[in-house]
Amino acid sequence: MLPFKVEFRYTLKVNICMLSRYYTLKQYLQNRFGEKLHRVTLEGGFTCPNRDGTKAVGGCTFCTDDGSSSGARNPAHTISAQLADGIEKQGKRFGINQFIAYLQSFTNTYADVDYLRTIYNQAVSDERVKVLAIGSRPDCVPDKVIDLFEEYTARGLELWVDIGVQSSHNKTLDLINRAHTYEDFTDAVKRIKARKNPLLRVCTHVILGLPEETPEMMLKTAESLAEQDIDDLKIHQLCIFKGTAMEIDYLNGDLSVIERDEYIKILADFIARIPEKVVIQRVMGEGKVGELIAPEWADHGMKQKFLHEFHKYLDENDIRQGGLMAPLP
Ligand code: SF4
Numbered sequence: 001m002l003p004f005k006v007e008f009r010y011t012l013k014v015n016i017c018m019l020s021r022y023y024t025l026k027q028y029l030q031n032r033f034g035e036k037l038h039r040v041t042l043e044g045g046f047t048c049p050n051r052d053g054t055k056a057v058g059g060c061t062f063c064t065d066d067g068s069s070s071g072a073r074n075p076a077h078t079i080s081a082q083l084a085d086g087i088e089k090q091g092k093r094f095g096i097n098q099f100i101a102y103l104q105s106f107t108n109t110y111a112d113v114d115y116l117r118t119i120y121n122q123a124v125s126d127e128r129v130k131v132l133a134i135g136s137r138p139d140c141v142p143d144k145v146i147d148l149f150e151e152y153t154a155r156g157l158e159l160w161v162d163i164g165v166q167s168s169h170n171k172t173l174d175l176i177n178r179a180h181t182y183e184d185f186t187d188a189v190k191r192i193k194a195r196k197n198p199l200l201r202v203c204t205h206v207i208l209g210l211p212e213e214t215p216e217m218m219l220k221t222a223e224s225l226a227e228q229d230i231d232d233l234k235i236h237q238l239c240i241f242k243g244t245a246m247e248i249d250y251l252n253g254d255l256s257v258i259e260r261d262e263y264i265k266i267l268a269d270f271i272a273r274i275p276e277k278v279v280i281q282r283v284m285g286e287g288k289v290g291e292l293i294a295p296e297w298a299d300h301g302m303k304q305k306f307l308h309e310f311h312k313y314l315d316e317n318d319i320r321q322g323g324l325m326a327p328l329p
Pocket residue numbers: 048049050051058059060063064067068105106107137164178
């Protein structure tokens with residue numbers, strides 16, 4: 001009996017060690033594609049209805065002039081040229097052969113379908129692209145655009161629709177000038193998931209620490225999202241960037257940002273309320289070089305330190321995604 005017991009306990013220990021406390025993008029990509037794919041971020045040259053006056057002017061109060069871009073590619077180049085450049089650089093650097101083409105900044109579904117098709121075709125013009133990720137907003141995903149998405153999934157590509165919602169509270173969405181409602185978001189998710197297409201994934205973006213939001217309100221957003229059929233989630237803390245409307249409020253003392261330890265606690269409680277099947281693609285936002293005003297703990301190069309502290313907190317408090325720990329005291 002002894003050898004059996006020893007072997008069983010060893011196997012159990014190995015399995016527990018292999019489990020992360022939340023479902024990371026790295027794990028998903030490894031399971032799905034056998035390796036960690038890297039993103040090639042592409043600038044599609046779009047604008048946003050929240051900037052051009054169709055829905056509002058000025059944009060979301062946290063959004064930078066470049067539409068919250070990572071600034072990775074030169075928008076003066078064609079999408080195909082940006083893709084080729086990104087694949088060459090990342091392929092050499094990471095030794096990988098599969099990529100995510102990511103149309104990130106502004107609203108990459110905000111155009112005529114024929115024009116969108118031209119842009120998307122270029123974004124997947126290299127057969128090493130396995131995923132097309134498209135950044136959008138809840139009120140810019142009409143059914144004809146979902147039809148277009150399915151042209152790509154029919155070719156075997158995964159299509160990730162990145163939909164920023166940021167909060168489930170309409171009062172907050174008004175405060176930050178999102179010019180859409182939470183109901184716009186649930187409607188978009190319902191229509192996308194009604195296709196029952198496993199290659200068509202919804203990735204939702206949320207910001208913790210938005211103006212006038214209490215920890216209880218943020219956790220309510222987690223509970224609301226848990227009721228939606230989302231596949232992926234990107235979470236980050238409120239960042240104040242140079243040139244944004246929030247910069248003025250912050251410098252005037254009318255707006256504050258969340259401290260790191262408080263963010264870690266709320267973030268842990270947040271993911272404990274998110275179903276285990278949801279891939280947590282991001283847990284913090286790192287500032288671009290020279291552009292972040294606050295918080296300083298999230299400046300460029302600080303991500304690994306943050307992740308170390310976050311994972312330590314999860315371990316010390318035995319918190320797991322979907323664990324539904326008790327509400328904040
Ligand atoms: S919807 Fe996106 S691109 Fe448009 S203003 Fe807001 S954050 Fe910027």
